Amino acid sequence: MTDAAARPLVRIQNLAKSFGKVQAVRDASMTILPGQIYALLGRNGAGKTTALRILLGLARADRGQLELFGQPLARHRFDALRRIGAMVEAPSAYRHLTGRENLLVTCRLRGLAAAAADDALALVGLVDAKNRKVKGYSLGMRGRLGLASALLGSPELVILDEPLNGLDPSGIREVRALIKAMPERGVTVLLSSHQLGEVEQVATHVGILHDGISRFEGPLQELRAAAKPALRLRTTSDARVETMLTPMCTQLEHTADGLWVLQEPNRSAAAINRELVQAGIDVHHLEPHAASLEDLFLELTDAAAGEAA
Numbered sequence: 290m291t292d293a294a295a296r297p298l299v300r301i302q303n304l305a306k307s308f309g310k311v312q313a314v315r316d317a318s319m320t321i322l323p324g325q326i327y328a329l330l331g332r333n334g335a336g337k338t339t340a341l342r343i344l345l346g347l348a349r350a351d352r353g354q355l356e357l358f359g360q361p362l363a364r365h366r367f368d369a370l371r372r373i374g375a376m377v378e379a380p381s382a383y384r385h386l387t388g389r390e391n392l393l394v395t396c397r398l399r400g401l402a403a404a405a406a407d408d409a410l411a412l413v414g415l416v417d418a419k420n421r422k423v424k425g426y427s428l429g430m431r432g433r434l435g436l437a438s439a440l441l442g443s444p445e446l447v448i449l450d451e452p453l454n455g456l457d458p459s460g461i462r463e464v465r466a467l468i469k470a471m472p473e474r475g476v477t478v479l480l481s482s483h484q485l486g487e488v489e490q491v492a493t494h495v496g497i498l499h500d501g502i503s504r505f506e507g508p509l510q511e512l513r514a515a516a517k518p519a520l521r522l523r524t525t526s527d528a529r530v531e532t533m534l535t536p537m538c539t540q541l542e543h544t545a546d547g548l549w550v551l552q553e554p555n556r557s558a559a560a561i562n563r564e565l566v567q568a569g570i571d572v573h574h575l576e577p578h579a580a581s582l583e584d585l586f587l588e589l590t591d592a593a594a595g596e597a598a
């Protein structure tokens with residue numbers, strides 16, 4: 290018997306798509322299981338939107354296997370699409386209509402009852418503002434309305450292309466919190482972003498696409514584990530520190546504003562600090578390198594650029 294909970298909602302293998310001479314997607318693969326918040330990451334032009342559009346039947350793949358809800362996409366497209374909500378282009382709303390009226394337009398187009406609009410408004414916390422015109426909405430409220438539109442009709446999977454784009458910091462917080470709560474409501478999320486830092490707090494899984502090619506896929510923790518912990522040090526004696534630490538660190542690197550140390554995994558910041566102090570070296574600054582995950586993302590996308598050349 291198959292474990293229904295573990296059956297992928299989305300499975301893409303070796304996807305390719307060109308527009309004339311432009312190879313938008315060259316070899317993309319993704320597997321998304323129920324309950325995940327899957328972030329498809331890549332720089333501008335990596336092929337994210339193209340891949341999502343193909344999944345939604347808005348563009349045709351040249352090559353590759355696509356399955357939604359365990360069925361090949363080609364044969365069951367309409368059944369599958371009924372179970373998906375999407376926000377692919379930037380959420381555009383009629384400014385002169387109220388939030389609720391905007392959703393009712395979409396409900397009518399999709400053959401959904403008006404109750405679906407009210408349910409979605411409740412989910413994103415826009416009930417109090419539903420009868421206000423969208424032109425008076427804050428950026429965060431517009432972002433939430435975009436999500437409400439994707440949530441119409443209780444989809445099992447929502448596909449959100451750059452859902453945080455164009456939002457101000459409080460809008461980003463609002464939309465992030467809503468996305469984070471979706472798995473509890475039985476909604477699996479596939480979202481795209483060109484910034485790892487932006488989705489790091491919500492994603493459970495990531496797929497990294499570079500130049501149309503999948504570079505990494507796995508739980509966010511796995512990416513974190515691959516990002517070597519680093520320490521940034523400033524002391525009175527960089528030369529001595531270098532001599533002392535070189536044998537115990539995988540990588541040691543001077544920067545303009547201090548000395549960077551890539552730690553060995555088995556040596557804690559405290560242990561390194563103790564050794565330096567015991568050797569009579571004053572440590573003025575010692576901090577874990579918080580951006581290492583972002584560095585890894587850049588490294589993955591840069592290394593790929595080198596190989597492709």
Ligand SMILES: Nc1ncnc2c1ncn2[C@@H]1O[C@H](COP(=O)(O)OP(=O)(O)OP(=O)(O)O)[C@@H](O)[C@H]1O
Binds near residue numbers: 337
């Ligand atoms: N309809 C189209 N016609 C021609 N070229 C296209 C079309 N759609 C996408 N492309 C090209 O395919 C490549 C991938 O584009 P895509 O929009 O999928 O990237 P993306 O990862 O979504 O980028 P961004 O972060 O900027 O949204 C780009 O070089 C783009 O110019």
Ligand SMILES: [Mg+2]
Binds near residue numbers: 337338450
């Ligand atoms: Mg895009």
